[in-house]
Amino acid sequence: MQPIIHTSFEPKTGTWQYIVACPTTREAAIIDPVLDYEPAVFTITSRSADALLCIIREKDYTVTWILETHVHGDHLTAAYYIQRALWKNGHPYVPIAIGENVTYTQKVFSSRYNVPEEELQNAFGHLFGSDEEFQIGNLTATALHLPGHTPDQMGYLIGENIFTGDSILNPDVGSARCDFPGGDARVLFTSIKRLLSFPPNTRLYTGHDYPPANEAAARDPTPCVTVGEQNEMNKHIKNSASADDFVRWRTERDNVLTDPRIVHQAMQVNVRGGKMPGRSHDGKALLLYPVIVPQGILTGVVHRSFVR
Template sequence: MLRLTIPKPIPAKLDIRATFGIVRCAARSLHPTQHTIRRHYTVVSKSKKFSNHTAVMRPQNCTSIQKPINPVVHDLFDVATGSWQYVVADPTSSRSVIIDPVLNFDPVTAKIWTESADRILAFVEANGYKVDMILETHVHADHITAASYLQHVLQQKQGLKIPICIGSRIKGIQKRFGEKYNIPLDEYRNAFDKEWEDDEIFNVGTLSAQAIHLPGHTPDHMGYKIGEDVFVGDTVFHMDIGSARADFPGGCAQSIYDSGHKLFALPDHTRIWSGHDYPPKERDGPRACSTVKQQKEGNKHLRIGTSKESFVQQRQERDETLAAPRLIHQSLQMNIRAGRLPGETNLGGRMLAIPLKSDVYW
């Protein structure tokens, strides 16, 4: 058993530096010389201790021009896990959602801390946003979600409980891994406050949004379309990375292909925001966003013209070479609980189970 070390939550010390992006507005209703000015924030940690987790909140080129029907999208990259986290806001009402937040975790010391989540909280407060929901695309196997921690802090700040939301197939995932790790049922039953049905409509402030089933990486996987932006989690990544792996329990390469083509059926200008990036050396840093057109023309695994048979063979061959994620056991146990901590043992500690593997048993 792995004993967790859980420090008391202490707000991270942050420098929030305002920067301004000035972009020519393409709206016909404006004079050609008028410009749209959007404010962004770069968030920099003062702490050298957690320098591996330094993340940057920054604008993306493909969100520079905004229409009233579209959200303002802020991305936060967690270097340690290669994960994109998002704050997505309605510019009219300043209502917002948080998508796939990360809880910091060191597998060597089993220590949990909240630096990444505290950056999100500081950014939300600096922009005057009110958070209405925390959206999870799926039960992640490579990082622990900060959803429960954020819910706890936001309830204190905003005076009401912010729902943690995920797709309705979560119960099957919880049952599978709850039994695998011998987790008490009451620690994950009703862990999520809202379970979306396929294509269910909801609102982010004045914006219309939709939950979209995108299976393949996991069977419960959901995407979230908000205006003309769609947040796809672990379905497709940047074009030079391709697609997500499909070898987890319940994963399916054929379904990844179908989910990718479901996204390709959206209008070409629709912006796709991925859940991870692992930039190659020749690329200038991580990128969160691409368009449907860019994905259709350039995705190394799924570009138009690739047959399902060819993709499945390529995906399965690639998956056979991949090691299990470094935090798979810790992540699955925490994430089926929506990021809630395990219950205390009789001796007062909190534990996670780590399965042993051996060629010899005695």
């Protein structure tokens, strides 16, 4: 049995969101939903998440899982918003699930941003072990541990489809960075090779797409290609690429990359499973935003930004 798959592209962060449904029971999982954050004015809206909920209503799906592939550094997750919205509309409790190595990521970033321990407790309703099986209606899915981009990176094998998160990107984009805490290019190479060992017709649904800007190579955002197409065309890891080649190129590339535009806001919200910080000021959530200050200019090193 193959799932029904709905794709939704969020262009500001280049993020693919997915709804995966069982065709017989109408039970469904939502994968990597996005909250829309505008850093220029410190506002959050739920446009992208509400579009997913609209599909859920129109198709009369019952959501049984909200799946995160990892703690994202480039967008705010809408997992908690969707969980609460479903509950308010009469759905039973829907767990937010992620890989068990999320505890490492939470430890690193809770220390960096002074996140209280109590705000991490029960942030996620289920932590998947490697190759753990679970059900979406009559579909049997498998949680694949695919570290390298981050240590908590997971993929979800559902039918002949794998939702890969950031473990591999489309062939003309290649692969994701490995310079986040716990990231490792050699480990990512192994994870990608694992994905490419699946049958050639297996579809790999990526977590992001960044279509080329030049006119000659321009294309629309693409949610998936097959394992066979990745093996033939992925510019970073074709069949002829060695681990040493990949590590050397990936390391050189990562050394010149800047941080994702909203990484500080994203990590503080996402280690909490999508909840806002408990601290507030005049009804606004407080997020820490580190600023590099040359010695002697200012004594403070932290700017507090506000999220309405």
